[in-house]
Amino acid sequence: MTNAVQHQQPESQAVLSARGLRRDFGAFTAVRDVDIDVRHAEVHALIGPNGAGKTTVFNLLTKFLQPTAGSIMLMGQDITRTPPDKVARMGLVRSFQISAVFPHLSVLDNVRVALQRNNHLSYQFWQPLSALNRLNEQAEALLASVGLTRERNALAADLSYGRKRVLEIATTLALDPKVLLLDEPMAGMGQEDIGTIANLIREVAKTRAVLMVEHNLSVVADLCQHVTVLQRGEILAEGDYDTVSRDPRVRTAYMGTEEA
Numbered sequence: 001m002t003n004a005v006q007h008q009q010p011e012s013q014a015v016l017s018a019r020g021l022r023r024d025f026g027a028f029t030a031v032r033d034v035d036i037d038v039r040h041a042e043v044h045a046l047i048g049p050n051g052a053g054k055t056t057v058f059n060l061l062t063k064f065l066q067p068t069a070g071s072i073m074l075m076g077q078d079i080t081r082t083p084p085d086k087v088a089r090m091g092l093v094r095s096f097q098i099s100a101v102f103p104h105l106s107v108l109d110n111v112r113v114a115l116q117r118n119n120h121l122s123y124q125f126w127q128p129l130s131a132l133n134r135l136n137e138q139a140e141a142l143l144a145s146v147g148l149t150r151e152r153n154a155l156a157a158d159l160s161y162g163r164k165r166v167l168e169i170a171t172t173l174a175l176d177p178k179v180l181l182l183d184e185p186m187a188g189m190g191q192e193d194i195g196t197i198a199n200l201i202r203e204v205a206k207t208r209a210v211l212m213v214e215h216n217l218s219v220v221a222d223l224c225q226h227v228t229v230l231q232r233g234e235i236l237a238e239g240d241y242d243t244v245s246r247d248p249r250v251r252t253a254y255m256g257t258e259e260a
Ligand SMILES: Nc1ncnc2c1ncn2[C@@H]1O[C@H](COP(=O)(O)OP(=O)(O)OP(=O)(O)O)[C@@H](O)[C@H]1O
Pocket: 025, 028, 030, 048, 049, 050, 051, 052, 053, 054, 055, 056, 057
C-alpha cells in the first residue's frame, strides 16, 4: 500500500462530515437535517428500516446525488458541489465506484490494473500485461493483506461470490482511499464469507475511515464503533451499538416492537 503517512490523522478527527443534509425528490423529502461525522480508524454503520433513506444518504455522501440543502466536508475541504470522480481522487471511494473486476483477467492482473490507476496512469488495453510487472510487488502485498494469495492466478470469473467481493474490496484498496464507503458489503453472503469480509473491513479500518450501509445487525454489533439510525429520512439515534440498540425508539422503529 502507498502513502501510509497520509493516513496518520488523529483518531477522533472526522474525515467526512455532513451538516443539514437534505434531499427532495419532487415534493417528497427523502432525507432531512442529517448530520454525520465519519471518523478515522472507525467503522461507522448507517442502519434503519426499509425506505429510511440510507441509500439516499450514501449517494449524497459519495456525490452520486446532489443535496437539496446542506454541506459535506472531506478532510477539511468542502465537497458539497464536487463531482464524484473528483472526490474519489481526493480519497473518498465507494466500493465498486472506480474499481471494477474484469472477469477474464486473473486475480493478480485485476489488482495490477487497479494499482496502475492509482498511479494516475490510464490502463492501455493494447499494452501487454507485462508492462504492469513493476506493480507486482505492490500487487502481491495487497493480495496477501486481503488473503487472496492462493487464488492469485485464478480468473476472477471463477471465484466464488464471497471471494469476488474480497477481490472487489482489494481493487478498491488499490486506490488507497482515506474514506471507504461500502453499500451492504455482506449482502448475499454465507456465514463464512461474512466472517472473512468482516475481518477484512476491521483490518482496513485501522488506517482509514469506513462507512457502511448494513442490514445485518449482528455484523453491525460485531464490527461497528459508531451507528447512525435513520427513520423516515431523519436521524433517530446515534452512538455505539449498545446504546443505540437499547434506545426504545430504535427498537420500535427498527425492529417493529419495543420488546424486540
Ligand atoms: N429517485 C427517487 N425518486 C423518488 N423517490 C425516491 C428516489 N430515491 C429514493 N426515493 C424514496 O426515498 C425514500 C428513501 O429511500 P432509500 O432508498 O434512500 O431508503 P433505504 O433506507 O436505502 O431503503 P432500503 O433499505 O429499502 O434500501 C424512499 O421512500 C424512496 O422511495
